[in-house]
Amino acid sequence: METLRERKKQRTRDALVRAAVELFTSQGYDRTTVDDIAAAVDVSQRTFFRYFAGKEEAALALQDMVVARFVASVRERPSHETPLEAMRQAVVEGWDTINEIIESVVPVEQYLRMYSVIESSPVLLAAHLRRSTETEERLAHVLAEREGVDLDTDPRPRLAVAVFSGVMRVTERQWTMAGDFSLETMREMTISYLEQVGPTLTENWRTH
Amino acid sequence: METLRERKKQRTRDALVRAAVELFTSQGYDRTTVDDIAAAVDVSQRTFFRYFAGKEEAALALQDMVVARFVASVRERPSHETPLEAMRQAVVEGWDTINEIIESVVPVEQYLRMYSVIESSPVLLAAHLRRSTETEERLAHVLAEREGVDLDTDPRPRLAVAVFSGVMRVTERQWTMAGDFSLETMREMTISYLEQVGPTLTENWRTH
DNA sequence: GAGGCTAGTGACAGCCTCTGACAATTGACA
DNA sequence: TGTCAATTGTCAGAGGCTGTCACTAGCCTC
Numbered sequence: 001m002e003t004l005r006e007r008k009k010q011r012t013r014d015a016l017v018r019a020a021v022e023l024f025t026s027q028g029y030d031r032t033t034v035d036d037i038a039a040a041v042d043v044s045q046r047t048f049f050r051y052f053a054g055k056e057e058a059a060l061a062l063q064d065m066v067v068a069r070f071v072a073s074v075r076e077r078p079s080h081e082t083p084l085e086a087m088r089q090a091v092v093e094g095w096d097t098i099n100e101i102i103e104s105v106v107p108v109e110q111y112l113r114m115y116s117v118i119e120s121s122p123v124l125l126a127a128h129l130r131r132s133t134e135t136e137e138r139l140a141h142v143l144a145e146r147e148g149v150d151l152d153t154d155p156r157p158r159l160a161v162a163v164f165s166g167v168m169r170v171t172e173r174q175w176t177m178a179g180d181f182s183l184e185t186m187r188e189m190t191i192s193y194l195e196q197v198g199p200t201l202t203e204n205w206r207t208h
Numbered sequence: 209m210e211t212l213r214e215r216k217k218q219r220t221r222d223a224l225v226r227a228a229v230e231l232f233t234s235q236g237y238d239r240t241t242v243d244d245i246a247a248a249v250d251v252s253q254r255t256f257f258r259y260f261a262g263k264e265e266a267a268l269a270l271q272d273m274v275v276a277r278f279v280a281s282v283r284e285r286p287s288h289e290t291p292l293e294a295m296r297q298a299v300v301e302g303w304d305t306i307n308e309i310i311e312s313v314v315p316v317e318q319y320l321r322m323y324s325v326i327e328s329s330p331v332l333l334a335a336h337l338r339r340s341t342e343t344e345e346r347l348a349h350v351l352a353e354r355e356g357v358d359l360d361t362d363p364r365p366r367l368a369v370a371v372f373s374g375v376m377r378v379t380e381r382q383w384t385m386a387g388d389f390s391l392e393t394m395r396e397m398t399i400s401y402l403e404q405v406g407p408t409l410t411e412n413w414r415t416h
Numbered sequence: 417g418a419g420g421c422t423a424g425t426g427a428c429a430g431c432c433t434c435t436g437a438c439a440a441t442t443g444a445c446a
Numbered sequence: 447t448g449t450c451a452a453t454t455g456t457c458a459g460a461g462g463c464t465g466t467c468a469c470t471a472g473c474c475t476c
Contacts, residue, residue, distance in 0.1 A: 005423070005472055012424095033461065044426050049463065084409060125341075126334035133337065133377075147413040155382065155401055156408045162378045163409065166370030169341075174363065193363055198409070200364045201292060201371065205355040213443055213452070220453095241432065252455050257434065 013051050014105050015041045020058040021106050025113045029059060029121040056127035059118070062111050063128065065101050067135050070094050075142050083143045083160045088194050091168065095187045112181045119176045132169070136161045167193050221259050222313050223249045228266040229314050233321045237267060237329040264335035267326070270319050271336065273309050275343050278302050283350050291351045291368045296402050299376065303395045320389045327384045340377070344369045375401050 019040035023032040034055055038048045052058045070090055077086035102111045118124050140158045144151040151157055171193045175186050227248035231240040242263055246256045260266045278298055285294035310319045326332050348366045352359040359365055379401045383394050 003473075008472090009424080034463085035461085045462095046427080046464090047425060050424075053463095055462070083413070122338060123334075126331075126338035129337035129341065130330060130334035133333075133381075149413055155378065155404060156413055158378045158382070159375060159401065159405055159408045162374030163371050163405065166374035167367060170363065170366045170370045173341075174366070193367065196363060197367055197371065200367045201406070201409075205291070205357055205364060211444075216443085217453080242434085243432085253433095254435090254456075255454060258454080261434090263433070 012041070012043065012047075016043075016048060016051055017058060017061045018106055020055075021062065021110055021114060024059055024117050025110055029055075029117055029124050054127075056124055059114070059124055060128060060131060062102060062105065062114060063118075063131070065105075066094065066098065066111075067131075069097070069101055071135065071138055071142065074139065075146075077146075079146060083147065083157070084164060084194075086143075086146070087139070087161075087164050088191075091190055092187065095183055095190070098183065108183075109181075112183070115172065115176050115181075119173065132165060136165050139165075163197070164194075167197055220249070220251065220255075224251075224256060224259055225266060225269045226314055228263075229270065229318055229322060232267055232325050233318055237263075237325055237332050262335075264332055267322070267332055268336060268339060270310060270313065270322060271326075271339070273313075274302065274306065274319075275339075277305070277309055279343065279346055279350065282347065283354075285354075287354060291355065291365070292372060292402075294351075294354070295347070295369075295372050296399075299398055300395065303391055303398070306391065316391075317389075320391070323380065323384050323389075327381065340373060344373050347373075371405070375405055 016037060020032075020037045023036055023040065034048055035045055037058065038045045048058075052061070073090035073093060074086050077089060081089065098111070099108055102108050118128050136158070139161045140151060143157040143160060144154070147157070149157065168190070171186075171189050174193075175189050178185070224245060228240075228245045231244055231248065242256055243253055245263075245266065246253045256266075260269070281298035281301060282294050285297060289297065306319070307316055310316050326336050344366070347369045348359060351365040351368060352362070355365070357365065376398070379394075379397050382401075383397055386393070
């Protein structure tokens, strides 16, 4: 972020993300064209595509920031924690520090609203899920290193991450459907669902 | 499949899927245009889009058939099995009966090769993952009914399905990466990975 | 601080996916 | 056989995305 060039570039990028999120949350993802976004920032459409590989990437830029922080957070967890504990703590901690990450680009409120946008747009949801698998792969590497196991021969890191991500995905979805867009609710659901995984897999559901 | 019209339609659809899979597995997904597929079957591009909502749908048509069978299979499992047992049995059983489902449209070998195509094409993988979430939702309904719990208030069906799907997804991916496209290997990996989930979540990975 | 160098941009042109509208064709059925 | 409905082809066009090329503005050296 030293030179004027770099600062200018960052400003353009932020402006594009801001405009994109603004338009997506107000008009919807499909009803917003790349031209709209470019026009809102007063750059050419071609320039938009120099910053983002596609419309999706602009929509998921905020997610990327949060996810990157989450992965880093897991890596920094004390090594006495089990993989699941480490991921759990990192997520919960994440919900508390979201402001710091997002607020520099858009209001947190708008970030939360993007969850609905993502969930309600098939193409966007698809892109989000694919990116999540990339995150999972990165996470698996982190866990393997933490626990000192070989990712090529030991499937456990990937299995643990897959299970964890599955639960988080359900949480995300249920939270969105509930329509209560508060961080507090999200926090509670995260903890609650993660607690229930064990019993769900082992205990009998039928109570009679 | 009574009238001539219906038979003709089915034949066109099968021909499109066949041509699509043929082209995708030989040239790759991105290097195959909808025009190519339509031309191979000698119908107009517009007709293609009357059969499939998009290029992806044609590519995932075979998957759909297999998945539909899987969900039905879970529904038919004896009620004394736990949810996880039922899903596990349904999958393993599925690998044994795949021929019957697929062979009527394309050789099984080609179906297996589509896994690589899906895995190596970002857009296609994204579409696949999104569709998987829809399957998960359907599965959750099946489990909820089986166990007699309320899906609106009880997260356990969705959690169980999410965990199971997560494991299956890892299996799928590792199988594809291994490059050994035999049903036998897939079968073994499925069973092996599902067995390891429990220990992975509870036991200590560090053996010293 | 002048001039060369290069990253970043705008302006086209063009490909591909996908959709709406309307006309032409073909099967269904009285 | 004639009418009706379903299926298809043709045409037109929007929108996402990419290559190309010229141009401007920041940067760096002398």
